[in-house]
Amino acid sequence: MKKSVSSSVRPWAKIGFVARSMGSYGALMAGLVSLAWHSVELEAVPSVRLEAWDASAVPLVVLDAGHGGHDGGAVAGGTLEKKLALELTLQLREKLLLKGLRVKLTRSEDVFLPLEERAAVANESEATIFVSLHLNTSSSSEVNGIETYFTERKSLAAQRALQARWALDSAAVKDERGRWLAENLQNQACLSTRAASRGIKERNYAVVSQTLMPAVLIECGFLTNAAEAERLKTEEYQNKLTEGISKGIMLFLKAHPRDSRRGIHLLAGPATAPAEEREQAAR
Template structure:
């Protein structure tokens, strides 16, 4: 059977779209969750909110969601303890077929800045960051500021798809009020978890 040129063009287009989707899928069975800061490192402190506490709260929420979906989850910290960046990367690198997601909240002297951001260093990390930000954007009140290439220690020292997710600016009064709400933090966690699962091939 002969196909007309328009049909062939559409066939080739869909074939390549499918191939690209497959290439962007990540193969993993373990998620390493990293709650930013901890111990003597409090992170950003604005309007009575302490970043390290929010990071741990959201990370534990993500853990519960992923475990309910049958995923194996590794936590770099489970309490208010300080874990060096090298140690966080080392914990992650012990687990093959994994992805690494570090959860933070942001701050800036320019308090009008607000929104969620994702950081990556590798192509696979970019795929992960984009998926999480898209998923958060559908669930969380706030602005998706996009994903950015950064040379952060935990990104360059981990040997799996890795991203740092900034869940909002505590320095922005409106966003800080949202982040104080457990319901808002649950929405953040649901967005992060869904974004992680969406990348799984």
């Protein structure tokens, strides 16, 4: 796709070596996610030359900085949503790389990218999870805090792809994984920043609906609230925010192995497009 950045996978190779050298080959088999979890403690071990870890097994996080190019997103108090969203995304990428994950960005520069293309970046690269970062606005300057969006009704195309992946019949698919990812991100981002939690919310945004993997859109705070907007511009707050989000991502990945069908349910009746998608098609 247009602009994307991938990471190296060396930290995982290191973890693999450590696990083997301890004679616990079983730990390697115990699953990627638990290894990811222990990587925090194992990072201090000196690096050793060894064969590379199987790159395809390392979770791939696609990060999507909202808006870009001629689409500035929200503007308030001299702050442009597209610019701040990209700053936060780049910081979050660094944190995730340090945790040993692979990361791909839908945009790494100030360019416009249609919503469908953002979802396509994640689908084509077979991302493990998708996280879109935005900043919020309100008609009230009092409103502040963080909220995270997900959907359990993926687009019709995404439902068909999920049916094919797990050889399911053609019944409608309910996908709970986005809710779980949203809960983890929302909780950890609010814990880390002490921002007000506005909760997780179900909405059929194109980027969360058209992506095949667990996907969320996090509204990191309100540009229309002067105090929150000021905080969001400081390095200290940005650091807390991206640390919280990265922790939420790790917690989710630990609990939900990539190839598990957990959270994918079949509903009575054939798969149909979510109402929003049908409305759009009718326009």
